[in-house]
Amino acid sequence: MRIARHVATVVAIVLLASDVGAQPADKRPVKVFILAGQSNMQGAGTIGCNVERNEGKGSLEYLVKNPATADRFKHLVDKKGQWVVRDDVWIWYFDRKGALTVGYGARKDCIGPELQFGHVVGDHFEEQVLLIKIAWGGKSIAKDFRPPSSGGEIGACYKEMFHHVSAVLDNLEEHFAAYDGEGYEIVGFGWHQGWNDRVNQAANDAYEENLANFIRDVRKELAIEKLPFVIAETGMSGHEEKHPRALSLMRAQAAVADYEEFKGNVAFVGTKDFYRPPDLSPSKQSYHWNNNAETYFLIGHGMGEAMIELVGEKD
Numbered sequence: 212m213r214i215a216r217h218v219a220t221v222v223a224i225v226l227l228a229s230d231v232g233a234q235p236a237d238k239r240p241v242k243v244f245i246l247a248g249q250s251n252m253q254g255a256g257t258i259g260c261n262v263e264r265n266e267g268k269g270s271l272e273y274l275v276k277n278p279a280t281a282d283r284f285k286h287l288v289d290k291k292g293q294w295v296v297r298d299d300v301w302i303w304y305f306d307r308k309g310a311l312t313v314g315y316g317a318r319k320d321c322i323g324p325e326l327q328f329g330h331v332v333g334d335h336f337e338e339q340v341l342l343i344k345i346a347w348g349g350k351s352i353a354k355d356f357r358p359p360s361s362g363g364e365i366g367a368c369y370k371e372m373f374h375h376v377s378a379v380l381d382n383l384e385e386h387f388a389a390y391d392g393e394g395y396e397i398v399g400f401g402w403h404q405g406w407n408d409r410v411n412q413a414a415n416d417a418y419e420e421n422l423a424n425f426i427r428d429v430r431k432e433l434a435i436e437k438l439p440f441v442i443a444e445t446g447m448s449g450h451e452e453k454h455p456r457a458l459s460l461m462r463a464q465a466a467v468a469d470y471e472e473f474k475g476n477v478a479f480v481g482t483k484d485f486y487r488p489p490d491l492s493p494s495k496q497s498y499h500w501n502n503n504a505e506t507y508f509l510i511g512h513g514m515g516e517a518m519i520e521l522v523g524e525k526d
Contacts, residue, residue: 239338240396241301243380244518246325247356247372248404250348251447254316254323255499256507269492271313271322271504280505286330287313300333301387303379304344308386315344322504324403324443324511331515339393343379345372351407352421353414360424361417369425373432397433399518403510405445406498409460419463423470426477437476439521441514442468444479448497449486478517485509 246252260267260276267273274280275288289295300311302325307315311329316322325344333340350356350368357366383390408414408421422442430438442464445457452458468479485506492501500506 238391238393240394241339241341241383241390242332242336243341243343243395243397244328244332244399244401245372245376245397246328246342246344246346246401246403248346248402248443249350249407250317250346250499251406251445251507251510252323252344252346252401252403253348254321254325254507255496255502256316256322256504257493257502258313258316258320258322258504261493264493265490267493268490269487269501269503269505271508274505274508284508287326297329297333298389300329300340300342302329302342302344303386305375311342316507317348321502322507324401324507324514327508327511328401328515328518329511331512332518335519339389341379341383341387341395343376345375346404349407350404351411351414352404352425353408353411353417355407356404356425358421358425358428360428361421369428397435397438398522399439399441400429401441401443401514401518403443403445403514405460405464406447409445409454409456412456415456415460418460419466422464422467423473426467426473439518440473440477441517441521442477442479443510443514444482446482446486447500449483449488451486452483476521478521480510480513480517482506482510482513485513 257270258272260270260272275284287295294313296310296312298310302308302311302315304315313322313326315325325342329342347368355366355368357363358369359365379386380395408418426440430436444461444464446461465479468477487501487503487506489495489501492503494502496502
């Protein structure tokens with residue numbers, strides 16, 4: 212596909228420049244990360260502090276202002292207390308695009324893993340970073356994201372995902388005014404999904420095979436053999452989770468990352484520790500992590516750190 216050809220061209224240019232050692236280094240390919248999944252990749256972390264929702268606990272605004280948590284979240288606001296906007300990290304999420312800041316969750320009043328993920332990878336790379344976020348609520352890997360290698364009908368979301376990636380990367384200058392023709396390199400893929408498979412026994416039983424096939428097929432489609440891939444656990448009820456399907460699906464997610472073929476290029480991020488109970492959250496909506504912004508922040512942070520480690524091993 213066009214993505215693969217562009218990546219190959221960029222890599223060839225970079226290798227040529229490093230060989231001759233005389234080319235200007237001011238134009239370096241944009242580092243591209245694809246973030247995909249269902250509603251928890253969309254993100255339901257509450258931004259605004261509404262005192263009528265449990266005194267605002269668990270909202271991003273509360274976390275930034277609360278002395279007990281302010282230090283960890285201080286990089287999200289400037290000296291005037293306004294939300295930081297990172298020009299060195301772009302994001303595209305369907306009808307929303309621009310410099311990374313809050314408001315790229317499922318709604319504009321929410322965050323997802325993309326916020327802190329973007330801060331982590333943005334701090335790591337000197338080059339411009341681009342996050343392409345493709346997520347829909349209520350989608351399974353058994354059907355909607357079903358990869359070709361699993362047989363049967365290829366998932367509509369699986370096909371749509373690559374359509375969007377191509378549309379963005381083929382028209383970077385239209386989406387981002389600051390793009391200066393540097394080219395791009397797809398660096399990694401982040402995945403946070405699982406609810407719609409764990410509520411169905413057959414889908415749950417096939418999850419490990421489907422996820423492994425998904426990783427292989429994504430890499431084949433992008434023509435990047437060992438594209439770093441990070442799986443964030445579906446751990447919405449934390450260590451209190453007792454449902455057998457939920458537990459088996461999380462074991463399947465961890466098992467895939469432990470495959471011999473995926474050693475050093477696929478990482479599993481445990482998320483149970485990121486769960487915050489309802490009395491510390493804006494809601495009791497367990498399947499959306501109780502709308503707790505700290506949880507989504509920590510998921511993004513964990514995914515970002517795991518991605519940096521994989522990229523380092525790849526290099």
